[in-house]
Amino acid sequence: MPRTRLWLLTAALAVSGCAGPFPQSTLQPRSDFARATDALFTDIFWWAALVFVIVETLLVVALVRFRHREGRPVPKPMHGHTLMEIAWTLAPAVILVFVAVPTVRTIFATAGDAPADALKVDVIGHQWWWEYRYPELGVVTANEAHVPVGKPVQVTITSADVIHAFWAPRLGGKRDAIPGRENRIAFRADSVGDYSGQCGEFCGASHANMRLLVRVDADSAFERWVAAQRAGPAAPAAGSLAEQGKAVYSRSACLGCHTIQGVSPGVIGPNLTHVGSRSTIAGGIFPNDSAHLAQWIADAPALKPGSIMTRMKPPLTDADIAALVAYLQSLQ
Amino acid sequence: MSEPRGLKSWLTTTDHKRIGLLYFWTAFGFFLVGGLEALVIRLQLAQPNGHVVSAETYNQLFTMHGTTMVFLALMPLAASFFNYIVPLQIGARDVAFPRLNAFSYWVFLLGGLLLNASWFTGPLFHAGTLNVAPNGGWFGYANLTERQFSPGPNIDFWLLGLQVLGISSLAAGFNFIVTILNLRAPGMKMMRLPTFTWMTLVTQFIIITAFPVITVALVFLMFDRFFGTHFYLQQAGGTPLLWQHLFWLFGHPEVYILILPAMGIVSDVLPTFSRKPLFGYPVVVYSGILIGFMGWGVWSHHMFAVGLGPIADSVFAATTMLIAVPTGVKIFNWIATLWGGDIRGTTALHFAVGFIAMFIIGGLSGVSHASPPADLQQTDTYYVVAHIHYVLFGGTIMGLFAGMYYWWPKMTGRLLSEPLGKWHFWLQLVGMNLAFFPMHFIGLLGMPRRIYTYSPDLGVTDLNLISTIGAFLVGVAILVFLYNVLRTRRRGERASNDPWGGATLEWSIPSPPPVYNFSVIPTVTNRLPRWSTDRHGPIQDPPATPPAPIHVPGGSWWPMVAALGLPLMALAPLTHTLWIVFVGAAVLLFGIYRWAFEPFEV
């Protein structure tokens, strides 16, 4: 961790008594973009620390040295001093130049344009989940994005409803997802791993439940993932519970909102063609296991306030839900 | 000539001192409400996956906490000092338009009540819950606040309440501009005005220019919500970003509306307790004016994440950093005022110094927001929450408490207890730092703001618990203050005209002042009229009894009646009942007509 500021973390840990890890720490950058903003923040931090120490010291010294004592004569009225005024106008101005120059340099360096051969990912914010489209690869998925390590990635961000902000702190600063407008960020992840993030702009009832994961894969793993995502949905084995689940899916309201390639064309909710391959559900707030899936299907708004995935009418039977869960889990 | 008594005398009062007290108690009440909201928020966040309140209630709580603190607590607390102190500092008998002043107060009170009524009126809207309080954030970003995404009455309460409150601020703005410019005592040149009065004047100019902008933004939102227009809808070719531009065009100057009065208070308190004139008075005044102007050129730094492009980002980064210069200049002048003084550690001085010490932290974290790339990581995280609270709590509220301890004897005739005051100060200082300093880390470690729940995986659980403990410590500090106030009412030491040895005119008259303020209007010959300087001795205080009878105008019902018309008009869109708007307009017009043709003289 060459640029990790151990002092800062140590301070945080000392007060918190907590050892981390900090999966969304902006202080542990893992991409060129995040490193650039982090380096700039470090610069600014030290300037701020310097000013802080000087000014607070002056303040404390003044308070101690000139505190009231019996018999102290009435102070000489001192109305001002032109040279001093000029000095302490110029001093902050000079410091600000030292902040402004690297700021502008970093603004242009992180303006969001990746090389033409970069992997293109379109991010679309929804209340309250993320849709990812890889236009050149023909892949559509939700909440979990995969990118290859060491390759430039061009992310284009927009929204389907209200304003959100796409934010995976260790890979890059947030950009708003604004309806009717495209924002771009570009980054090159430098180590393999899972990087969590979440929506940064208040977007309604479940803003807190709009989390995301970016998985940085080694090249081969990324290739495998793309190949798997491009394949059609797995066909459930004849006579299996999953096959019954597919039947339930096809006769219930699910298909109005969700896409499963070749089965249903809905576009309101996340694409479920490979839902079984994802590690979380419901905007990244629950692990993708049978228990949570079953609860989610039965009563989504109870798990996620404001969710537009309403309770099914008439309600599905427990058997139907179990079958549905088996079907969704089979969609690897 | 004796003080009128009874409820009627308060309802019809046009005396700036009584209106100042009304402002104070109303605003302090709202301050407590906003504080309670904050404590519930902190309770919810004390643990990950908290279940104290629901997501919906949490969103209402943080929206109302922000809205209440900005519009119902800090601005009107400052207004209570504008009302009470400014006429005394300039040697006037009242403000320029006493009935307009009463109107401002009643509009403020009714607007605040309208906004807070949303906590209890859910059943009237068949909402299924008791509380239908605003839930779109104090910044109310479109298009989340459009009818499509916020169908309930929540946002309606917010936009109508703010619209009403804006009228109060605007009316007070015109009033105080004229008061300060036109009602100064003979010899009180502009560069002899006390610094608090100067900063008040700058604040009023910002108010009358910034509030029309949010008025327009709110009108657009209102038309979108009620009449099917598309001001913030991209489907029709518009953009929700228009809201952000208009809101922050108002919103950033609003920050200076909140901080400049506190800077003025500090600039008056420090000289009194260091027995030394304010260092660099003209520089402090001009930097205040400069801040007022420059505050208009920085609004887009709230919008770096929307992607305005590198050139716009660079321009707004530069203008924002520039504003740090006049702010820094003020801080250095305050320290230079203390330097070489004979500093008496009164509670008021404690708070004034606390203001400087805490405001620096808020200012310095502000510099990292001024830098767009750094801001991209920090915006909408707890780092910003830390920043805003160091500025508005560490800054404005510390400054306002300095003013309370400083002017309390003038306003009530009794001195607050100093030992209790110091307990209050230290509890509040420690509490606020426990509450807000960890938020810097919480934000940098990746916790966004405005979330009702967070995952234990983030690693910020303990930091959040510390913050919650700090918030409750602040609550205890405020309780100590309230106890001090109650105790002082009955047992407080009686205040002389001038318990502190102040330099400005308010200390030359009894505490509390008689209804006519000055028995004889003083003639001022220098900036520190009550101190002796190289060239001048202190001026004589006005005699205890006026040499000739002073005519004092009676009260008036009509400002209150006129003010009632505004929330009535707001009820029409809230309830979707057109005819109410005509009733409200009729009440407003009737009030204004009776007021305009009523015999009244100052």
Next chain:
Amino acid sequence: MTHAAATHHTSMGLDSRKMAFWAFIGSECLLFGSLISTYLVYKGRSVVGPYPHDILNIPFTSVSTFDLLMSSLMMVLALAAVQRGDMKWGKIWLFATALLGLVFLGGQVIEFTEFVHKGLTISTNLFGCTFFVLTGTHGAHVAVGVLWLLTLGTRALQGKLGPANAMTVEITGLYWHFVDVVWIVIFTVVYLIQ
């Protein structure tokens, strides 16, 4: 308006009500500035018609503009008459100003009705939104002005308005002329620069 302290000595030697009113007009600059800015930034962004050139009636609005200009002339003549104590002409000019204001409002009613008939409502497109809210806000200001002028006229008829109240008339005039200059800008920016 309130009018305390109008007769007293003031620090700047300026009438307090007039000063407050100029501050109000300054504030109104930002109100109309925001409205006009919005009109301009949304210009040409409507996704459906009717568009400005389809619908704006320049000859008709030119007459309205002329009408409002003339009302400003009536207003200054009213002020001059009241100042020199000629209440007979003072009344005539005051009512003439109000009448021209009413004519302008009538014109706006006709214009709005015609636009609605041609398919442009406040919710049709961005042009409709920004046009109606901007000109409607201006129209509301004219309406308040007419009410104010009629109040003064009535006071004059009752004999309660005389040269002593010249300042009241002058302030009314400031309001009226400001509403006029706002229209000068709107006429150019909205109607002529399409």
Next chain:
Amino acid sequence: MPEAGHTGEHVHPTAEVYLRVAAVLVILTVLEVGVFYVPVFHPVLVPALLVLSAAKFTLVVMFYMHLKADSRFFSFLFGAPLLLAVAVMIALLFLFFGALTLRGTAGAG
């Protein structure tokens, strides 16, 4: 109503001046509409119209609102916010129409 005596801060122009100003205003309005209809002026339509309306604006403010003869302070109370409004308008136009944004066909929208 109390005495609202004239404080004598300025001398109002005579009716004759008012009439002359009105005549100029009418002429300028005719010119504006003329410029709009005569094709020759189309290349300079916007600047011409802006100049003409600024002239009308100034005339009304200077003579009918008496700023020319009245206290300079009133000019400040009106002029400073007016400048602010114009500056805000220009800044917003830049932000929305992309002159300040390197990227973006859409500017701020």
